[in-house]
Amino acid sequence: MSSETSLAGAPSTYNPDLERLEIELLLEGVFRHYGFDFRAYAYASIRRRLWKRVEGEQLRTISGLQARILHDTEAMERLLLDLSVNVTAMFRDPSFYREFREKVVPLLRTYPFIRIWHAGCSTGEEVFSMAILLEEEGLYDRARLYATDINDVVLQRAKQGIFPLDRMQEYTENYMKAGGKRSFSEYYTAKYDGALFSPSLTRNVVFSQHNLVTDRSFSEFHVIFCRNVLIYFDKTLQNRVHSLFYDSLVMFGLMALGSKESLKFSQYEPCYEKLSVTEKLYRKVH
């Protein structure tokens, strides 16, 4: 009978306020001890990711995870991977790349030199996709791609240019739908269970660690890519990062967001015009 009488309120075993307190304390601890600031990340997502790590460490509570990561740096590295790796694919959303070829490439041709920032590049799938696209459009040799991420482990992986072989079929389909002009297999060699991409694709790529939450702008760019990174931030932090992007773009510079992201819910919408009806391509105009 006791379970029935407790129906009207929350069950006694689960207390959302206590859970929130535990999560806030853990994130505060991570920030003060390790310097990584996840305190303004979107709550529902970070909550999911933290619980996954609790399970991965075979613990029972968020507080238990807090104790472990503060005393065990290897556990912290695992948590950092959980919190910072954004799952993506080469030529994710092929229609975006097609639109980029049609709408943005002609604009880029007018610049003698092009600086592109991939903010939150994770394991580099998008950087390689863009390098391929620019190569095929004859623009790569006057471009420099700055690929940054908060997490040095994923940057090292991105630098290697090795992607899982079992995803090449999917990537090949994406590449073709994205308007690819060659045979996708020309760009990589199969090696064990990995596909090693041609090192010449990264000859103009600079990989470096950069934290969108705490670091400042480091140059002026013609294009900024930040696709499906800001979805993990809360609205206040999104606005702060948009301010960073705004300051880092040349006038008439371009910003590319993920296909389900929008400037509509940020303060920076009036500063940009939409360059495409279907894709999230924005041009700084004010």
Next chain:
Amino acid sequence: MQARHVDPLPALGVGYDIVVVGTSWGGLAALRTFVSGVPDTFMMAITLVQHRHKDSDHLLRVLLQEHTRLEVCEVEDKMPLQHGRIYVAPPDYHTLVEPGHFSLSTDAPVRYSRPSIDVTFSSAADSYGHRTVGIVLTGANADGSQGLRQISDRGGMAIVQDPATAESPTMPAAAVKAVPRARVMSLAGISAFLGSLPAGVPEREDA
């Protein structure tokens, strides 16, 4: 002859803010019937999670809009939750419910699904607790049952399409098994029942 114990109706003055609906195989036809039965004056925010191919376009939203006068929108990141609207979870993302708005995630598929019904249900339960209504419709896998359980455990309302009337009974049957006290109804019954529930006034997140 009422053999099953079902979730009690809410006490006077308690309303529901959000309805989350999950479906997979057979979902398109079911959702059409479902939305056409929801009254035009419906006050809660409805979120629909339908498993679909990652490259699917806005067709689902367009098709559903033909069957309701409530506004149907596809979710974008940080889109505010407004009452009396129907939101469709986009393909190839997880849709998470936060107090007052949505957040998206590209985290790995859960049980092969992105969007995952469990992820949306679980976040709705966390953000809206007993003010949540969770509904599982036709489908050929067990997604949604864990999330429905969480909604029910936190005092929300659990509803399942009668497996006998579902195009694919696996998903509703799994949901009934996970939440034995869920209300089991036909599609038309679910829409009518929703119309009879008291709607809360959604909290303004910035208030």
